[in-house]
Amino acid sequence: MADRWYPMGVPSFSRLAHEVPEPGMLVAHDRALYRVIVVHEDHPANWAEKDRNRLVQNRRAVEERKRHRARPLPREVFYPSPLDGWDGSEETWPNRPRGVELQPMAGGKRLHAGWPHPGWAYWYPVDEHHPVCASCGEPFPCREVDAAKEAARQMVKVEKLMAVGPSCCWHCGEPITSRQGARTFPGENLLLPGGPSPSFHQRKTGGCLYAAKEYEKKWREANPDLAETADLFGPADA
Numbered sequence: 001m002a003d004r005w006y007p008m009g010v011p012s013f014s015r016l017a018h019e020v021p022e023p024g025m026l027v028a029h030d031r032a033l034y035r036v037i038v039v040h041e042d043h044p045a046n047w048a049e050k051d052r053n054r055l056v057q058n059r060r061a062v063e064e065r066k067r068h069r070a071r072p073l074p075r076e077v078f079y080p081s082p083l084d085g086w087d088g089s090e091e092t093w094p095n096r097p098r099g100v101e102l103q104p105m106a107g108g109k110r111l112h113a114g115w116p117h118p119g120w121a122y123w124y125p126v127d128e129h130h131p132v133c134a135s136c137g138e139p140f141p142c143r144e145v146d147a148a149k150e151a152a153r154q155m156v157k158v159e160k161l162m163a164v165g166p167s168c169c170w171h172c173g174e175p176i177t178s179r180q181g182a183r184t185f186p187g188e189n190l191l192l193p194g195g196p197s198p199s200f201h202q203r204k205t206g207g208c209l210y211a212a213k214e215y216e217k218k219w220r221e222a223n224p225d226l227a228e229t230a231d232l233f234g235p236a237d238a
Contacts, residue, residue, distance in 0.1 A: 005030050007124050008131075009141045009149075017121035018082050021100050028130075029123045031138045033105040039115075040099040044090045051097050058095060059088050161192040170198035171211035183212045185219045 006012055007028060021027065025036040047055075062083050082094040090096065095116050102111040113119075126139065133142035141149075161170070168175050169182070170191060176182045181202035189195035200212035 004122060005141075005146070007126065007139070009146070012124075013121040014124045016115075016123050016125065017118065018095075018116070020094075020098055020115050021120075021123075021125075026105075026126050026128060026130075027102070027123050028126045028139050031142065033126070033139065034102040034111065034123075035105060037101040037103050037110065040101070042097040042099060044096075047097055054095060055090065055093060058083055058086075058093065062086060062088060158192065161195065164195075166196075167199070169201045169208055170215075171200055171208045172206045174201075176201060183216075185215060187219070187223050190215065190218050190222060 004011075005028075016027070020039060021036045023036050023038055027034050027036060065081075065083075086092060086094055098115045100113045100115050102113065104111070131140040132138060133140055133145070136142050136144065160173075164170055164173055165175070176199055182199050183202055184197055184199040186197050189198055191198060198215065200215065201208035202212065203209060
């Protein structure tokens, strides 16, 4: 299954990575819903050293923008900088530390999270009228939908591997001729259990050599005794 959950299954970063959550906002994270209860201001006297350093960096960034260009970059027309219009003071600093209290909608204890933090890139504001699974009630896509999609992706990979012919490269699928350098890994096939020992072209074009090196890492972990043979494949860069 996918490592992260995304609203509607579309990989994206949340705007909460650079915009402080607002009280009353409904947010989703890893298929769970939370209500933002309150946002606390941290007094500057309590700021950590890393926050002070970020304040200095942000002030420098604002000064650089003023000195070197009067107009925003093209991307800033659509994604404005949170520092635009900031006067440089601690009290109005857009990235000043704050504490956020969240109440799980399913019940339980409140969560306390600091802001800003990179983790907020995966906490997504959702509309009060958001799509949910009619079967399990989880925000879409639910675990069952993600599992079905992942199973379909894995099946495509298996079918591709099963189509690799004898004496063919297990990366590009093309035949390995006598004139071409190749690398064969004895033992169990780690790409397709039950399949023959895989071979790879040693050419850099097409990614075959890189695929062989990546396979070798897994192969050495799975076959520590065989991997002790230093000259098993000959020169590594042949």
